[in-house]
Amino acid sequence: MEAFQKINAVEGFDPAALAVEYADLNSANGGEKRLRLPVMVQISWFRLKYPEGRIAVSVTAGKDCFVATARVYPHYSTPVDQFLAEATASRGYLPDKPTVSLREWAQTAAVGIALRNAGFGLQFGAAGDSFDAPAVDELGGIMWSGNPVDASITGHF
Numbered sequence: 001m002e003a004f005q006k007i008n009a010v011e012g013f014d015p016a017a018l019a020v021e022y023a024d025l026n027s028a029n030g031g032e033k034r035l036r037l038p039v040m041v042q043i044s045w046f047r048l049k050y051p052e053g054r055i056a057v058s059v060t061a062g063k064d065c066f067v068a069t070a071r072v073y074p075h076y077s078t079p080v081d082q083f084l085a086e087a088t089a090s091r092g093y094l095p096d097k098p099t100v101s102l103r104e105w106a107q108t109a110a111v112g113i114a115l116r117n118a119g120f121g122l123q124f125g126a127a128g129d130s131f132d133a134p135a136v137d138e139l140g141g142i143m144w145s146g147n148p149v150d151a152s153i154t155g156h157f
């Protein structure tokens with residue numbers, strides 16, 4: 001949609017030119033090609049739109065992971081509870097990537113999601129936006145498109 005392209009528009013900047021292609025392993029085909037913006041591009045776009053903006057990140061250690069929360073503010077003096085968007089991400093150890101900093105990985109993921117939620121990259125589909133295969137719910141049940149298979153699992157979906 002053309003209207004999506006106008007969200008956070010900055011004259012002379014075309015984020016589509018910096019989008020990268022990747023294979024979405026959550027897609028029905030198990031490798032559908034999608035576009036996404038690298039987090040550094042999202043941050044640069046945010047800085048162009050809000051030169052005095054602020055990205056605040058906090059990190060806590062969880063069980064076998066780091067949990068990061070990022071908030072995006074239009075100005076460095078904006079009160080703490082008046083953010084444009086917020087996101088949380090957790091990352092745990094991967095045996096095939098032993099040198100990856102879990103803390104930095106969680107921070108980067110949280111910042112990227114918060115910026116996307118604030119409109120810096122939502123123009124491109126995100127991995128996992130829709131899927132038909134079952135996904136294991138973090139609370140232990142199997143989920144099918146937001147509906148719990150196990151009736152004993154309750155919550156707000």
